[in-house]
Amino acid sequence: MPEAVQRAAWGQTRRQDTWWVEPLIAFIVFTSFIVYATYRAFAGGHYWVGNYLSPFFSPELWGASPHAFFGNVPSWLPAWLPYSPALLILPFPGGFRLTCYYYRGAYYKSHWADPPSCAVGEPRGSYRGENSFPLIVMNLHRYFLYAALIFLIFLSHDAWKSMWFLGNDGHEHFGVGIGTIILTANVVLLAGYTFGCHSLRHLTGGLFDVLSNKPLRKKAYECVSWCNKNHMRWAWFSLFGVVTSDVFINLLSRGIISDVRFI
Amino acid sequence: MSKATFSVWRGDKSGGKLVDYTTEVSEGMVVLDAVHQIQAESANDMAVRWNCKAGKCGSCSAEINGMPKLMCMTRLNTLDLSKPVTIEPMRAFPSIRDLVTDVSWNFRVKKTIKKFKPRKPDAPDGTWRVQNEDIERPQEMRKCIECFLCQDVCHVLRDHQKHEEFIGPRFLVYTAALEMNPIDDDDRVDDLKFKHNIGFCNITKCCTKVCPEHITITDNAIIPLKERVVDRHYDPLKKLLKVFGPK
Ligand code: SF4
Ligand code: SF4
Ligand code: FES
Ligand code: FES
Numbered sequence: 478m479p480e481a482v483q484r485a486a487w488g489q490t491r492r493q494d495t496w497w498v499e500p501l502i503a504f505i506v507f508t509s510f511i512v513y514a515t516y517r518a519f520a521g522g523h524y525w526v527g528n529y530l531s532p533f534f535s536p537e538l539w540g541a542s543p544h545a546f547f548g549n550v551p552s553w554l555p556a557w558l559p560y561s562p563a564l565l566i567l568p569f570p571g572g573f574r575l576t577c578y579y580y581r582g583a584y585y586k587s588h589w590a591d592p593p594s595c596a597v598g599e600p601r602g603s604y605r606g607e608n609s610f611p612l613i614v615m616n617l618h619r620y621f622l623y624a625a626l627i628f629l630i631f632l633s634h635d636a637w638k639s640m641w642f643l644g645n646d647g648h649e650h651f652g653v654g655i656g657t658i659i660l661t662a663n664v665v666l667l668a669g670y671t672f673g674c675h676s677l678r679h680l681t682g683g684l685f686d687v688l689s690n691k692p693l694r695k696k697a698y699e700c701v702s703w704c705n706k707n708h709m710r711w712a713w714f715s716l717f718g719v720v721t722s723d724v725f726i727n728l729l730s731r732g733i734i735s736d737v738r739f740i
Numbered sequence: 741m742s743k744a745t746f747s748v749w750r751g752d753k754s755g756g757k758l759v760d761y762t763t764e765v766s767e768g769m770v771v772l773d774a775v776h777q778i779q780a781e782s783a784n785d786m787a788v789r790w791n792c793k794a795g796k797c798g799s800c801s802a803e804i805n806g807m808p809k810l811m812c813m814t815r816l817n818t819l820d821l822s823k824p825v826t827i828e829p830m831r832a833f834p835s836i837r838d839l840v841t842d843v844s845w846n847f848r849v850k851k852t853i854k855k856f857k858p859r860k861p862d863a864p865d866g867t868w869r870v871q872n873e874d875i876e877r878p879q880e881m882r883k884c885i886e887c888f889l890c891q892d893v894c895h896v897l898r899d900h901q902k903h904e905e906f907i908g909p910r911f912l913v914y915t916a917a918l919e920m921n922p923i924d925d926d927d928r929v930d931d932l933k934f935k936h937n938i939g940f941c942n943i944t945k946c947c948t949k950v951c952p953e954h955i956t957i958t959d960n961a962i963i964p965l966k967e968r969v970v971d972r973h974y975d976p977l978k979k980l981l982k983v984f985g986p987k
Contacts, residue, residue: 582942586944592899606940619970
Protein backbone atom coordinates (compact mmCIF):
# COMPACT_ATOMS: atom_id res chain seq x y z
CA MET A 478 0.00 0.00 0.00
CA PRO A 479 1.27 3.47 -0.81
CA GLU A 480 2.35 5.47 2.15
CA ALA A 481 -0.43 7.70 3.26
CA VAL A 482 -0.38 11.06 1.59
CA GLN A 483 -1.46 13.87 3.90
CA ARG A 484 -5.25 13.72 4.09
CA ALA A 485 -6.90 16.92 2.92
CA ALA A 486 -8.90 18.78 5.56
CA TRP A 487 -12.65 19.35 5.24
CA GLY A 488 -13.33 21.50 2.22
CA GLN A 489 -9.63 21.76 1.40
CA THR A 490 -8.92 21.64 -2.31
CA ARG A 491 -6.83 23.29 -4.95
CA ARG A 492 -9.86 23.57 -7.21
CA GLN A 493 -10.56 27.13 -8.26
CA ASP A 494 -14.02 26.62 -9.72
CA THR A 495 -17.29 26.96 -7.81
CA TRP A 496 -17.42 23.28 -6.86
CA TRP A 497 -19.76 23.97 -3.94
CA VAL A 498 -22.65 25.28 -6.07
CA GLU A 499 -23.94 21.90 -7.25
CA PRO A 500 -24.03 20.20 -3.82
CA LEU A 501 -25.51 23.35 -2.30
CA ILE A 502 -28.41 23.39 -4.79
CA ALA A 503 -28.95 19.67 -4.22
CA PHE A 504 -28.93 20.24 -0.46
CA ILE A 505 -31.51 23.01 -0.63
CA VAL A 506 -33.83 21.25 -3.09
CA PHE A 507 -33.74 17.76 -1.52
CA THR A 508 -34.14 19.12 1.99
CA SER A 509 -37.07 21.35 1.01
CA PHE A 510 -38.69 18.41 -0.73
CA ILE A 511 -38.41 16.18 2.34
CA VAL A 512 -39.73 18.92 4.63
CA TYR A 513 -42.64 19.70 2.30
CA ALA A 514 -43.57 16.04 1.75
CA THR A 515 -43.44 15.28 5.47
CA TYR A 516 -45.55 18.31 6.29
CA ARG A 517 -48.13 17.36 3.66
CA ALA A 518 -48.27 13.75 4.76
CA PHE A 519 -48.90 14.64 8.40
CA ALA A 520 -51.17 17.60 7.77
CA GLY A 521 -53.33 15.71 5.25
CA GLY A 522 -56.33 17.55 3.81
CA HIS A 523 -56.68 19.60 0.62
CA TYR A 524 -55.34 16.78 -1.49
CA TRP A 525 -58.15 16.36 -3.98
CA VAL A 526 -60.55 18.46 -6.01
CA GLY A 527 -63.23 16.75 -8.05
CA ASN A 528 -61.52 14.34 -10.39
CA TYR A 529 -58.00 15.53 -9.43
CA LEU A 530 -56.02 13.64 -6.80
CA SER A 531 -52.57 14.67 -5.54
CA PRO A 532 -49.84 12.10 -6.28
CA PHE A 533 -48.62 12.33 -2.68
CA PHE A 534 -51.90 10.71 -1.64
CA SER A 535 -52.30 8.20 -4.42
CA PRO A 536 -53.28 5.41 -4.25
CA GLU A 537 -55.64 6.54 -1.50
CA LEU A 538 -56.54 3.39 0.41
CA TRP A 539 -58.71 4.83 3.14
CA GLY A 540 -59.72 8.44 3.17
CA ALA A 541 -62.44 11.02 3.00
CA SER A 542 -62.31 11.69 -0.73
CA PRO A 543 -64.27 9.88 -3.45
CA HIS A 544 -60.91 8.61 -4.71
CA ALA A 545 -60.49 6.27 -1.73
CA PHE A 546 -60.51 2.60 -2.67
CA PHE A 547 -61.83 1.21 0.59
CA GLY A 548 -63.94 4.12 1.76
CA ASN A 549 -63.42 6.21 4.84
CA VAL A 550 -60.78 5.84 7.52
CA PRO A 551 -61.60 2.75 9.62
CA SER A 552 -63.30 3.76 12.86
CA TRP A 553 -61.24 1.35 14.95
CA LEU A 554 -58.16 3.38 14.26
CA PRO A 555 -57.13 5.04 17.56
CA ALA A 556 -57.77 8.75 17.41
CA TRP A 557 -54.30 9.64 18.68
CA LEU A 558 -52.66 7.94 15.76
CA PRO A 559 -51.73 10.48 13.12
CA TYR A 560 -53.40 9.41 9.92
CA SER A 561 -53.49 10.64 6.39
CA PRO A 562 -53.74 8.56 3.22
CA ALA A 563 -50.21 9.76 2.36
CA LEU A 564 -48.61 8.29 5.48
CA LEU A 565 -49.52 4.78 4.32
CA ILE A 566 -48.06 4.99 0.87
CA LEU A 567 -45.36 7.69 0.85
CA PRO A 568 -42.69 5.34 2.29
CA PHE A 569 -42.65 3.48 -1.02
CA PRO A 570 -41.89 6.30 -3.48
CA GLY A 571 -39.81 7.89 -0.72
CA GLY A 572 -37.75 4.73 -0.31
CA PHE A 573 -37.48 4.41 -4.07
CA ARG A 574 -35.82 7.81 -4.34
CA LEU A 575 -33.77 7.34 -1.18
CA THR A 576 -32.19 4.15 -2.51
CA CYS A 577 -31.95 5.32 -6.16
CA TYR A 578 -28.39 5.12 -7.44
CA TYR A 579 -28.49 8.69 -8.71
CA TYR A 580 -29.90 10.21 -5.53
CA ARG A 581 -27.50 8.22 -3.37
CA GLY A 582 -24.48 9.56 -5.21
CA ALA A 583 -25.93 13.08 -5.05
CA TYR A 584 -26.93 13.23 -1.40
CA TYR A 585 -23.81 11.48 -0.15
CA LYS A 586 -22.15 14.60 -1.49
CA SER A 587 -24.68 17.26 -0.58
CA HIS A 588 -25.89 15.96 2.80
CA TRP A 589 -23.01 13.86 4.06
CA ALA A 590 -19.98 15.53 2.40
CA ASP A 591 -18.54 12.15 1.49
CA PRO A 592 -16.95 13.75 -0.54
CA PRO A 593 -18.33 17.34 -0.61
CA SER A 594 -17.32 17.38 -4.28
CA CYS A 595 -14.70 15.62 -6.39
CA ALA A 596 -11.15 16.12 -5.11
CA VAL A 597 -12.33 18.14 -2.10
CA GLY A 598 -11.37 17.13 1.46
CA GLU A 599 -13.87 15.40 3.74
CA PRO A 600 -14.94 16.03 7.32
CA ARG A 601 -14.55 12.43 8.58
CA GLY A 602 -11.60 10.07 8.46
CA SER A 603 -13.45 6.80 8.98
CA TYR A 604 -15.42 5.33 6.11
CA ARG A 605 -17.54 2.25 5.53
CA GLY A 606 -19.43 3.19 2.39
CA GLU A 607 -22.12 0.80 1.30
CA ASN A 608 -19.96 -2.09 2.39
CA SER A 609 -21.58 -2.62 5.78
CA PHE A 610 -24.60 -1.62 7.86
CA PRO A 611 -26.42 0.80 7.58
CA LEU A 612 -25.82 1.75 3.96
CA ILE A 613 -25.65 -1.87 2.86
CA VAL A 614 -29.48 -1.81 2.81
CA MET A 615 -29.28 0.32 -0.33
CA ASN A 616 -28.89 -2.99 -2.10
CA LEU A 617 -32.65 -3.53 -1.67
CA HIS A 618 -33.36 -0.81 -4.23
CA ARG A 619 -34.98 -3.24 -6.67
CA TYR A 620 -37.79 -3.97 -4.21
CA PHE A 621 -38.69 -0.31 -4.17
CA LEU A 622 -38.57 -0.44 -7.96
CA TYR A 623 -41.24 -3.15 -7.95
CA ALA A 624 -43.43 -0.91 -5.79
CA ALA A 625 -42.74 2.10 -8.01
CA LEU A 626 -43.85 0.18 -11.08
CA ILE A 627 -47.15 -0.62 -9.38
CA PHE A 628 -47.54 3.01 -8.32
CA LEU A 629 -47.16 4.04 -11.94
CA ILE A 630 -50.35 2.14 -12.73
CA PHE A 631 -52.27 4.04 -10.05
CA LEU A 632 -50.87 7.38 -11.12
CA SER A 633 -51.71 6.68 -14.76
CA HIS A 634 -55.23 5.92 -13.63
CA ASP A 635 -55.29 9.27 -11.80
CA ALA A 636 -54.14 11.03 -14.96
CA TRP A 637 -56.91 9.26 -16.87
CA LYS A 638 -59.48 10.28 -14.27
CA SER A 639 -58.27 13.87 -14.47
CA MET A 640 -59.63 13.91 -18.04
CA TRP A 641 -63.21 13.11 -17.02
CA PHE A 642 -65.17 15.91 -15.41
CA LEU A 643 -68.59 15.55 -13.84
CA GLY A 644 -71.03 17.67 -15.85
CA ASN A 645 -74.24 19.34 -14.72
CA ASP A 646 -76.15 16.48 -16.28
CA GLY A 647 -74.64 14.06 -13.78
CA HIS A 648 -72.51 12.40 -16.46
CA GLU A 649 -68.76 12.46 -16.88
CA HIS A 650 -67.44 14.34 -19.90
CA PHE A 651 -64.00 14.40 -21.42
CA GLY A 652 -62.13 17.59 -20.70
CA VAL A 653 -58.74 19.12 -20.26
CA GLY A 654 -57.92 21.53 -17.47
CA ILE A 655 -54.61 22.80 -16.08
CA GLY A 656 -54.83 19.94 -13.59
CA THR A 657 -55.18 17.39 -16.40
CA ILE A 658 -52.01 18.67 -18.02
CA ILE A 659 -50.07 18.75 -14.76
CA LEU A 660 -51.15 15.28 -13.63
CA THR A 661 -50.47 13.79 -17.06
CA ALA A 662 -47.05 15.42 -17.31
CA ASN A 663 -46.35 14.15 -13.81
CA VAL A 664 -46.96 10.55 -14.74
CA VAL A 665 -44.90 10.88 -17.92
CA LEU A 666 -41.97 12.29 -15.93
CA LEU A 667 -42.31 9.59 -13.28
CA ALA A 668 -42.39 6.92 -15.95
CA GLY A 669 -39.23 8.33 -17.53
CA TYR A 670 -37.58 8.27 -14.14
CA THR A 671 -38.76 4.77 -13.19
CA PHE A 672 -38.05 3.19 -16.57
CA GLY A 673 -34.49 4.53 -16.43
CA CYS A 674 -33.77 2.81 -13.12
CA HIS A 675 -30.39 1.07 -12.97
CA SER A 676 -31.93 -1.97 -11.30
CA LEU A 677 -34.50 -2.23 -14.08
CA ARG A 678 -31.68 -1.96 -16.59
CA HIS A 679 -30.04 -4.91 -14.91
CA LEU A 680 -33.21 -6.96 -14.67
CA THR A 681 -34.24 -6.40 -18.28
CA GLY A 682 -30.90 -7.27 -19.83
CA GLY A 683 -27.88 -6.23 -17.78
CA LEU A 684 -27.65 -9.59 -16.08
CA PHE A 685 -26.85 -11.37 -19.35
CA ASP A 686 -23.58 -11.25 -21.25
CA VAL A 687 -25.34 -12.21 -24.47
CA LEU A 688 -28.48 -10.39 -25.56
CA SER A 689 -28.39 -10.95 -29.31
CA ASN A 690 -30.29 -14.21 -28.90
CA LYS A 691 -33.02 -12.59 -26.76
CA PRO A 692 -34.63 -9.99 -29.04
CA LEU A 693 -37.40 -8.96 -26.64
CA ARG A 694 -35.05 -8.47 -23.73
CA LYS A 695 -32.63 -6.67 -25.97
CA LYS A 696 -35.32 -4.16 -26.98
CA ALA A 697 -36.33 -3.67 -23.36
CA TYR A 698 -32.70 -3.24 -22.33
CA GLU A 699 -32.18 -0.64 -25.03
CA CYS A 700 -35.28 1.30 -23.99
CA VAL A 701 -34.29 1.29 -20.33
CA SER A 702 -30.73 2.28 -21.26
CA TRP A 703 -32.12 5.18 -23.25
CA CYS A 704 -33.99 6.55 -20.24
CA ASN A 705 -31.08 5.65 -17.99
CA LYS A 706 -28.70 7.89 -19.92
CA ASN A 707 -30.49 10.92 -18.53
CA HIS A 708 -31.56 9.37 -15.26
CA MET A 709 -30.39 12.42 -13.33
CA ARG A 710 -32.55 14.75 -15.39
CA TRP A 711 -35.59 12.51 -15.08
CA ALA A 712 -34.95 12.35 -11.33
CA TRP A 713 -34.99 16.14 -11.00
CA PHE A 714 -37.88 16.85 -13.35
CA SER A 715 -40.07 14.15 -11.85
CA LEU A 716 -39.36 15.55 -8.40
CA PHE A 717 -40.61 18.93 -9.57
CA GLY A 718 -43.52 17.16 -11.26
CA VAL A 719 -44.93 15.66 -8.08
CA VAL A 720 -44.42 18.84 -6.08
CA THR A 721 -46.10 20.97 -8.74
CA SER A 722 -49.04 18.55 -8.88
CA ASP A 723 -49.50 18.60 -5.13
CA VAL A 724 -49.07 22.36 -4.74
CA PHE A 725 -51.55 22.97 -7.56
CA ILE A 726 -54.23 20.72 -6.05
CA ASN A 727 -53.56 22.06 -2.57
CA LEU A 728 -54.06 25.66 -3.70
CA LEU A 729 -57.05 24.72 -5.84
CA SER A 730 -58.70 22.96 -2.94
CA ARG A 731 -58.16 25.96 -0.67
CA GLY A 732 -59.75 28.18 -3.29
CA ILE A 733 -56.60 30.28 -3.65
CA ILE A 734 -56.40 29.59 -7.38
CA SER A 735 -58.92 28.26 -9.84
CA ASP A 736 -58.61 25.76 -12.64
CA VAL A 737 -58.88 26.73 -16.30
CA ARG A 738 -60.68 24.35 -18.63
CA PHE A 739 -59.34 24.25 -22.17
CA ILE A 740 -61.75 21.63 -23.41
CA MET B 741 2.78 35.99 -26.89
CA SER B 742 2.02 36.46 -23.22
CA LYS B 743 3.35 35.20 -19.95
CA ALA B 744 1.73 32.86 -17.46
CA THR B 745 2.75 31.56 -14.07
CA PHE B 746 2.70 27.91 -13.09
CA SER B 747 2.98 26.72 -9.49
CA VAL B 748 4.59 23.33 -9.78
CA TRP B 749 4.94 20.92 -6.87
CA ARG B 750 8.60 20.16 -6.30
CA GLY B 751 9.72 17.57 -3.80
CA ASP B 752 9.80 13.89 -2.98
CA LYS B 753 8.68 11.37 -0.34
CA SER B 754 10.02 13.49 2.47
CA GLY B 755 8.00 16.54 1.49
CA GLY B 756 7.87 19.39 -0.96
CA LYS B 757 6.27 22.69 -1.90
CA LEU B 758 4.82 24.64 -4.79
CA VAL B 759 7.40 26.65 -6.74
CA ASP B 760 6.34 29.41 -9.14
CA TYR B 761 7.71 29.54 -12.68
CA THR B 762 6.77 32.14 -15.26
CA THR B 763 7.07 31.35 -18.92
CA GLU B 764 5.87 32.48 -22.35
CA VAL B 765 2.70 30.86 -23.53
CA SER B 766 1.17 30.85 -27.00
CA GLU B 767 -1.95 29.65 -28.70
CA GLY B 768 -2.52 25.92 -28.87
CA MET B 769 -0.20 25.08 -25.99
CA VAL B 770 -1.09 22.36 -23.51
CA VAL B 771 0.04 22.12 -19.89
CA LEU B 772 2.69 19.55 -20.76
CA ASP B 773 4.24 22.01 -23.25
CA ALA B 774 4.49 24.61 -20.52
CA VAL B 775 6.09 22.09 -18.17
CA HIS B 776 8.63 21.13 -20.82
CA GLN B 777 9.39 24.77 -21.48
CA ILE B 778 9.92 25.43 -17.77
CA GLN B 779 12.13 22.35 -17.62
CA ALA B 780 14.24 23.69 -20.48
CA GLU B 781 14.43 27.27 -19.27
CA SER B 782 14.66 27.20 -15.52
CA ALA B 783 14.30 23.78 -13.93
CA ASN B 784 16.39 21.18 -15.70
CA ASP B 785 16.01 18.76 -12.83
CA MET B 786 12.21 18.77 -12.73
CA ALA B 787 10.86 15.20 -12.94
CA VAL B 788 7.85 14.62 -15.18
CA ARG B 789 6.59 11.41 -16.75
CA TRP B 790 5.22 11.52 -20.27
CA ASN B 791 5.39 9.57 -23.45
CA CYS B 792 2.89 10.03 -26.27
CA LYS B 793 1.69 13.63 -25.92
CA ALA B 794 -1.51 12.40 -27.54
CA GLY B 795 -3.63 11.30 -24.59
CA LYS B 796 -3.06 7.66 -25.33
CA CYS B 797 -0.28 6.37 -23.07
CA GLY B 798 -1.70 7.53 -19.76
CA SER B 799 1.66 8.64 -18.35
CA CYS B 800 1.23 12.36 -17.81
CA SER B 801 -1.50 12.27 -15.15
CA ALA B 802 -1.38 15.17 -12.71
CA GLU B 803 -3.63 17.51 -10.78
CA ILE B 804 -4.14 20.79 -12.59
CA ASN B 805 -5.79 23.45 -10.49
CA GLY B 806 -6.82 20.65 -8.16
CA MET B 807 -8.48 18.44 -10.76
CA PRO B 808 -6.95 15.17 -11.97
CA LYS B 809 -6.17 15.58 -15.68
CA LEU B 810 -3.78 14.53 -18.41
CA MET B 811 -1.21 17.30 -18.84
CA CYS B 812 -0.93 16.64 -22.56
CA MET B 813 -4.67 16.99 -23.14
CA THR B 814 -5.28 20.11 -21.08
CA ARG B 815 -5.15 23.16 -23.28
CA LEU B 816 -4.03 26.38 -21.67
CA ASN B 817 -7.01 28.24 -23.14
CA THR B 818 -9.28 26.15 -20.87
CA LEU B 819 -7.51 27.57 -17.80
CA ASP B 820 -7.60 30.95 -16.14
CA LEU B 821 -4.09 32.25 -16.78
CA SER B 822 -4.56 35.46 -14.83
CA LYS B 823 -3.81 33.42 -11.68
CA PRO B 824 -0.97 30.94 -11.21
CA VAL B 825 -1.93 27.50 -12.52
CA THR B 826 -1.11 24.79 -9.97
CA ILE B 827 0.36 21.53 -11.22
CA GLU B 828 0.72 18.78 -8.65
CA PRO B 829 1.37 15.04 -8.70
CA MET B 830 -1.50 12.61 -8.07
CA ARG B 831 -2.42 12.56 -4.42
CA ALA B 832 -3.59 8.98 -4.09
CA PHE B 833 -0.14 7.54 -4.80
CA PRO B 834 3.22 7.99 -3.09
CA SER B 835 5.53 10.57 -4.51
CA ILE B 836 8.73 9.60 -6.27
CA ARG B 837 9.86 13.06 -7.30
CA ASP B 838 8.17 16.27 -8.41
CA LEU B 839 5.30 15.33 -10.71
CA VAL B 840 6.14 11.63 -10.80
CA THR B 841 4.30 9.23 -8.51
CA ASP B 842 4.69 5.54 -7.83
CA VAL B 843 1.64 3.88 -9.38
CA SER B 844 2.91 0.31 -8.97
CA TRP B 845 0.15 -0.49 -6.45
CA ASN B 846 -2.19 -0.56 -9.44
CA PHE B 847 -0.25 -3.30 -11.13
CA ARG B 848 -0.28 -5.39 -7.99
CA VAL B 849 -4.05 -4.95 -7.72
CA LYS B 850 -4.52 -6.06 -11.31
CA LYS B 851 -2.87 -9.38 -10.51
CA THR B 852 -5.53 -10.15 -7.90
CA ILE B 853 -8.29 -10.16 -10.53
CA LYS B 854 -9.09 -13.50 -12.15
CA LYS B 855 -7.76 -13.51 -15.69
CA PHE B 856 -9.73 -13.95 -18.89
CA LYS B 857 -10.79 -17.59 -19.15
CA PRO B 858 -12.35 -18.42 -22.51
CA ARG B 859 -15.09 -21.03 -22.76
CA LYS B 860 -14.61 -24.03 -25.05
CA PRO B 861 -14.15 -22.87 -28.66
CA ASP B 862 -17.32 -22.81 -30.79
CA ALA B 863 -15.70 -24.14 -33.90
CA PRO B 864 -13.41 -27.12 -34.51
CA ASP B 865 -10.62 -24.79 -35.58
CA GLY B 866 -10.46 -23.42 -32.04
CA THR B 867 -12.25 -20.09 -32.67
CA TRP B 868 -15.34 -18.46 -31.20
CA ARG B 869 -18.43 -16.84 -32.68
CA VAL B 870 -19.63 -13.60 -31.10
CA GLN B 871 -22.15 -11.04 -32.23
CA ASN B 872 -20.86 -7.51 -32.55
CA GLU B 873 -23.71 -6.12 -30.46
CA ASP B 874 -22.71 -8.38 -27.56
CA ILE B 875 -19.20 -7.00 -27.28
CA GLU B 876 -20.22 -3.35 -27.30
CA ARG B 877 -20.46 -3.23 -23.52
CA PRO B 878 -17.04 -4.76 -22.73
CA GLN B 879 -15.60 -2.77 -25.62
CA GLU B 880 -16.31 0.54 -23.89
CA MET B 881 -14.25 -0.66 -20.92
CA ARG B 882 -11.36 -1.61 -23.14
CA LYS B 883 -10.77 2.02 -24.09
CA CYS B 884 -8.99 2.47 -20.76
CA ILE B 885 -5.45 3.84 -21.08
CA GLU B 886 -4.53 3.18 -17.42
CA CYS B 887 -3.84 6.78 -16.60
CA PHE B 888 -5.19 6.10 -13.07
CA LEU B 889 -6.82 9.52 -12.86
CA CYS B 890 -10.01 7.79 -11.73
CA GLN B 891 -8.09 6.04 -8.95
CA ASP B 892 -6.62 9.38 -7.95
CA VAL B 893 -9.94 11.20 -7.69
CA CYS B 894 -11.82 8.37 -5.97
CA HIS B 895 -12.30 9.47 -2.38
CA VAL B 896 -12.16 5.88 -1.13
CA LEU B 897 -8.50 5.81 -2.12
CA ARG B 898 -7.64 9.49 -2.08
CA ASP B 899 -9.14 10.41 1.29
CA HIS B 900 -9.76 7.11 3.05
CA GLN B 901 -6.72 5.28 1.73
CA LYS B 902 -8.46 1.95 1.44
CA HIS B 903 -5.82 0.68 -0.96
CA GLU B 904 -5.61 -2.62 0.90
CA GLU B 905 -9.32 -3.34 0.62
CA PHE B 906 -10.71 -1.54 -2.42
CA ILE B 907 -9.52 -2.03 -6.00
CA GLY B 908 -10.76 1.35 -7.26
CA PRO B 909 -12.71 2.38 -10.36
CA ARG B 910 -10.00 1.44 -12.87
CA PHE B 911 -10.14 -2.17 -11.78
CA LEU B 912 -13.89 -2.26 -11.54
CA VAL B 913 -13.80 -1.21 -15.20
CA TYR B 914 -11.31 -4.00 -15.87
CA THR B 915 -13.45 -6.54 -14.03
CA ALA B 916 -16.55 -5.35 -15.93
CA ALA B 917 -14.77 -5.88 -19.25
CA LEU B 918 -14.05 -9.47 -18.25
CA GLU B 919 -17.36 -10.22 -16.55
CA MET B 920 -19.43 -8.93 -19.47
CA ASN B 921 -17.31 -10.64 -22.08
CA PRO B 922 -19.47 -13.25 -23.83
CA ILE B 923 -16.54 -15.63 -24.27
CA ASP B 924 -15.21 -15.44 -20.74
CA ASP B 925 -16.29 -18.29 -18.52
CA ASP B 926 -14.98 -17.30 -15.12
CA ASP B 927 -16.92 -15.75 -12.27
CA ARG B 928 -15.75 -12.72 -10.33
CA VAL B 929 -18.91 -11.78 -8.47
CA ASP B 930 -17.88 -13.22 -5.11
CA ASP B 931 -14.47 -11.60 -5.39
CA LEU B 932 -16.14 -8.26 -6.11
CA LYS B 933 -18.05 -8.45 -2.86
CA PHE B 934 -15.60 -10.10 -0.49
CA LYS B 935 -12.14 -9.43 -1.81
CA HIS B 936 -12.41 -6.29 -3.87
CA ASN B 937 -15.10 -4.64 -1.77
CA ILE B 938 -17.19 -2.99 -4.46
CA GLY B 939 -19.45 -1.85 -1.61
CA PHE B 940 -16.97 0.88 -0.74
CA CYS B 941 -17.93 2.75 -3.90
CA ASN B 942 -20.71 5.19 -3.04
CA ILE B 943 -21.42 6.00 -6.69
CA THR B 944 -20.50 9.65 -6.43
CA LYS B 945 -19.26 9.53 -10.03
CA CYS B 946 -16.02 11.50 -9.68
CA CYS B 947 -14.22 8.73 -11.58
CA THR B 948 -16.59 9.16 -14.53
CA LYS B 949 -16.01 12.89 -14.48
CA VAL B 950 -12.23 12.71 -14.86
CA CYS B 951 -11.86 9.79 -17.27
CA PRO B 952 -10.06 11.14 -20.37
CA GLU B 953 -11.45 8.26 -22.43
CA HIS B 954 -14.99 9.20 -21.39
CA ILE B 955 -15.75 5.72 -20.11
CA THR B 956 -19.07 5.86 -18.26
CA ILE B 957 -17.37 4.17 -15.33
CA THR B 958 -20.08 4.45 -12.70
CA ASP B 959 -23.19 3.87 -14.82
CA ASN B 960 -21.88 1.26 -17.23
CA ALA B 961 -19.29 -0.63 -15.19
CA ILE B 962 -19.72 -0.19 -11.43
CA ILE B 963 -23.51 -0.12 -11.08
CA PRO B 964 -24.05 -3.12 -13.39
CA LEU B 965 -21.48 -5.03 -11.31
CA LYS B 966 -23.14 -3.93 -8.08
CA GLU B 967 -26.41 -5.26 -9.46
CA ARG B 968 -24.79 -8.62 -10.22
CA VAL B 969 -23.57 -8.72 -6.62
CA VAL B 970 -27.10 -7.89 -5.43
CA ASP B 971 -28.45 -10.78 -7.51
CA ARG B 972 -26.29 -13.24 -5.69
CA HIS B 973 -25.97 -11.81 -2.20
CA TYR B 974 -28.67 -9.31 -1.34
CA ASP B 975 -31.85 -10.44 -3.01
CA PRO B 976 -33.90 -12.49 -0.50
CA LEU B 977 -36.53 -13.43 -3.11
CA LYS B 978 -33.90 -14.77 -5.48
CA LYS B 979 -32.40 -16.78 -2.63
CA LEU B 980 -35.79 -18.27 -1.78
CA LEU B 981 -36.41 -19.13 -5.40
CA LYS B 982 -33.05 -20.83 -5.51
CA VAL B 983 -33.90 -23.00 -2.51
CA PHE B 984 -37.48 -23.89 -3.44
CA GLY B 985 -37.64 -23.15 -7.12
CA PRO B 986 -37.11 -25.51 -10.04
CA LYS B 987 -33.56 -26.73 -10.29
S1 SF4 C 1 -18.15 6.48 -8.18
FE1 SF4 C 1 -17.23 5.00 -6.78
S2 SF4 C 1 -15.34 4.38 -7.74
FE2 SF4 C 1 -16.02 6.26 -8.76
S3 SF4 C 1 -14.97 7.90 -7.67
FE3 SF4 C 1 -16.96 7.64 -6.69
S4 SF4 C 1 -16.63 6.18 -4.99
FE4 SF4 C 1 -14.84 6.07 -6.37
S1 SF4 D 1 -10.89 4.22 -16.58
FE1 SF4 D 1 -10.46 6.21 -17.54
S2 SF4 D 1 -9.61 7.44 -15.87
FE2 SF4 D 1 -9.52 5.32 -15.19
S3 SF4 D 1 -7.50 4.62 -15.73
FE3 SF4 D 1 -8.84 4.08 -17.43
S4 SF4 D 1 -8.73 5.81 -18.86
FE4 SF4 D 1 -7.85 6.50 -16.91
S1 FES E 1 -31.45 3.88 -9.99
FE1 FES E 1 -32.57 5.68 -9.84
S2 FES E 1 -34.54 4.84 -9.70
FE2 FES E 1 -33.38 3.02 -9.67
S1 FES F 1 1.78 11.89 -22.59
FE1 FES F 1 0.69 10.09 -23.10
S2 FES F 1 -1.25 10.54 -22.22
FE2 FES F 1 -0.18 12.38 -21.90
